[in-house]
Amino acid sequence: MSIFRTKLGGCAVMNGQSTSGFFPSKPFSDPSKLHGKGHKKAFYDSLELLKRGQDIVILGPRAIGKTSLAKCLGKAYSLDNSTVAVYLNLAGIKDMKNLSKHMKGAIVSLYSRLSGKKTKSIRNVSVIIAPKFPKAPWLEFFRLQLGLSTASDNLMDKLPEDFSQLVLLLPDNALVIFDEVQEMKQRKKFQEGLWRALNEREDVRFIFTGSFSGVVKELLSRGRQARMYYRNPRKVYLWPWDERDVLLYLQNGYIMCRKVYPQKFTVPNDLELAWEASKVYEKLGGIPGIISTYANYRCPPYNYSVEKAIEEAIGDAVEKARAELENIIKSRKSPCTYAKVIASLSQGPTNWSYIAKSTGLGDGSVQEVLEVLSKEFFIVIRQEKGGYRLINAVYETAAKEINIKKFCKD
Incomplete structure (x- = not known):
């Protein structure tokens, strides 16, 4: 029997039979595929929060399953509420203009599918429609809002450019998923657009995924005097x-x-x-x-073999982990300090006093970096005896490849 072998993120394909059916190599939306008691609990807890009217933010390290959990929630929530879920991956979408473009694409996809028309798929965008979603009332509302005829084919031109206005066009009780929301660079404009949407559409729920930085950190850190404080999202953690x-x-x-x-x-x-x-x-x-x-x-x-498979898995993941570490370092006010601490952690489990001694950094600086890496980016684990280590061998290998001189130019 001939074998057609293609590497797809660690997934082998053999005569059309993909081993990812046993071990999913891409995010999925079927809740029955969720594994691990922690992940299953996060799913049911999150679904309950959404039903109560809460928005949520899913936090955890890379490849922990944040996207899969969000998509599973989108499927379950839309089914329970006979509505739709819109998924937007913000990786590479760094400004509001592109965000609006992708939201417009999602709405065009929704309208086309409900109208029985074919539409091109848009990268990083998907729409889940519940089987019992009452499409006729929404289609009538939508056409009236935009002045469409049933034969209209220039929908993208008729849709508003403003993100918050696009949210107003979504069906009742819709769910919007912002994946990798920390990628959004225009944080102030994003929050302003989000606040306007929240104010106008209290029935629409939002899910955010990402690391505890950028937009996510600001959303979760709003004080009681901030606008829409009552809609601050609830944190849901995914752990290994x-x-x-x-x-x-x-x-x-x-x-x-x-x-x-x-x-x-x-x-x-x-x-x-x-x-x-x-x-x-x-x-x-x-x-x-x-x-x-x-x-x-x-x-x-x-x-x-076990050893060879571990080696290959680490090799596949190291490049992304190294890029993540470099992005973390570059995003900080003191990149050299972060580079030194991460390089020290690459040697294996250690304590903050050893890191301070080996890097020449002050105790306070080291502790601050370790707190950020563990509580905001989830790539450092504090051990029971007080030591620290990177989350796995993938990050240890990636950390060894960090060029400290690149970030410490003095």
Whole structure:
């Protein structure tokens, strides 16, 4: 049998059969695919908050599953409320003009689908429509608002340019998901547009995902005197899986892998699987996205050993982790300080006093950086005995590749 092998973020494709069916390598919207007791609890808690009228912000490290959780909530919420969910990935959308363009694209997609017309898909934009969504009333409202005829084909030109005005056109109880919202550079304009939308459409719910920086930090730090304080989003944290979560994830996926490739894959026995899960947890830190990449390398057509699959998973993820670390460093007022602390952490678990001594930085500066890296960017873990370490071997490897001289020019 011929094998057509393509690497898709760690996903192997064999004669059209993708191993990502066992271990998803891309964000998904099916709540039944959520794994880990922490992730499942976050889903039900978040859904309850949305039902109560709360907006939420999903926080956690890269590849932890923020996008999947947001999309799963979009599907479940739209289904429960017979409405629609609009997903916008803000990666690369740095200003309000582009944000409005993508929101317009989402509305065109919604209108076209409800009208039975074909429409081109737009990158980083998707719309979920509940099966029982009452389309006729909204289509009538929408056409009246824009003065459309049923045969109109220039919808993009008729839609308003202002983001808050576009939100007014959404169906009742709609949900809007802003993924990677920290990417938005025009933070003041974004918040002003958001406040206007919130003021006009109290029925519309919002989900934000990202790190605790930029727009997210400002949204969560508004005081009682700020406009729309009562709509401050509630924080929902996603944490890495524990070792048992990892074991069950691998076990369930391997069983499915065996069913599809009975002649090419054997499920490890209990002792082998326990050892493997322990090794994977130690090296990859319970991060779902990276563990999925690892597990796909274990299944056909790769069939890599545990050690080789871990090596490949780390290699696939290091480039993105290094870029993330460099972006964090560049975004700070004291980039050299952050570069030195991150480089020191690359050597493995340590304490702040050793970091201060090895870098020549003051204790206060080191502690401040460690707080930011752990509580805002979630890439540093404080251990029970008071030490600190990077979240997994991926970030340790990436940190070793940081060129300190690039950020410390004096």
